[in-house]
Amino acid sequence: MANASAQSETDPRELEFPNLRVLKHPLIQHKLSHMRDAVTSTVRFRQLLHEISLLMGYEITRDLPLTLERITTPLEDMDAPVIAGKKVAVVSILRAGLGMVEGLLDLVPSARQGHIGLYRDPETKKPVEYLIRLPTPGGRMFILADPMLATGNSAVHAVDVLLKNNVPRENIRFMALVAVPEGMRVFNANYPDVPVYAAALDSHLNEHAYIVPGLGDAGDRLFGTK
Numbered sequence: 001m002a003n004a005s006a007q008s009e010t011d012p013r014e015l016e017f018p019n020l021r022v023l024k025h026p027l028i029q030h031k032l033s034h035m036r037d038a039v040t041s042t043v044r045f046r047q048l049l050h051e052i053s054l055l056m057g058y059e060i061t062r063d064l065p066l067t068l069e070r071i072t073t074p075l076e077d078m079d080a081p082v083i084a085g086k087k088v089a090v091v092s093i094l095r096a097g098l099g100m101v102e103g104l105l106d107l108v109p110s111a112r113q114g115h116i117g118l119y120r121d122p123e124t125k126k127p128v129e130y131l132i133r134l135p136t137p138g139g140r141m142f143i144l145a146d147p148m149l150a151t152g153n154s155a156v157h158a159v160d161v162l163l164k165n166n167v168p169r170e171n172i173r174f175m176a177l178v179a180v181p182e183g184m185r186v187f188n189a190n191y192p193d194v195p196v197y198a199a200a201l202d203s204h205l206n207e208h209a210y211i212v213p214g215l216g217d218a219g220d221r222l223f224g225t226k
């Protein structure tokens with residue numbers, strides 16, 4: 001059996017993208033490998049994406065600001081840290097992003113939800129908008145969720161949408177499952193300062209704009225469509 005210890009080391013390709021954080025926790029890597037496997041069922045794929053999203057959410061929310069709140073324990077009063085302000089909005093890029101929402105809501109049940117509906121024009125490979133519904137910014141951290149950062153065009157478009165709706169740039173995080181260098185270059189040509197979290201930086205895009213080795217069409221695998 002091949003030794004996978006390199007998984008915990010920094011892949012030199014990641015150094016090109018200072019805003020990319022590849023989360024190499026063994027649980028995340030293990031679950032992602034099962035998601036990639038073509039024989040994994042729809043129900044298992046959905047469950048694994050849920051579990052990975054929860055684990056990734058723990059890292060993504062690491063810099064949520066805290067404030068002190070006076071509470072009384074059974075023994076005495078204390079100033080206890082609680083999350084400050086309006087907390088979090090989770091914005092899924094339809095449709096595969098929906099599979100990442102519940103894991104984040106398990107962590108932050110009070111999070112507001114938004115949706116950005118985009119489809120990829122088969123000719124131009126560019127995103128076309130068909131639905132935008134967003135919570136008010138109100139100082140929230142906005143987590144954009146889309147498992148596959150492939151061409152990068154949808155990711156850039158989604159950040160454009162948030163900025164147009166007055167979400168401050170510094171409040172935006174992008175949560176992918178698998179990214180690819182071509183997509184990261186497109187994203188960073190526009191938003192090098194927006195943090196991107198992923199579980200893997202894969203090899204390349206093929207001629208149909210699929211990530212290789214990837215996991216196939218995330219939406220089809222999540223919803224059992226073809």
Ligand code: URA
Pocket residue numbers: 096148150209210211212214215216217218219
């Ligand atoms: N979208 C997917 O679902 N899979 C890919 O490989 C690329 C884009």
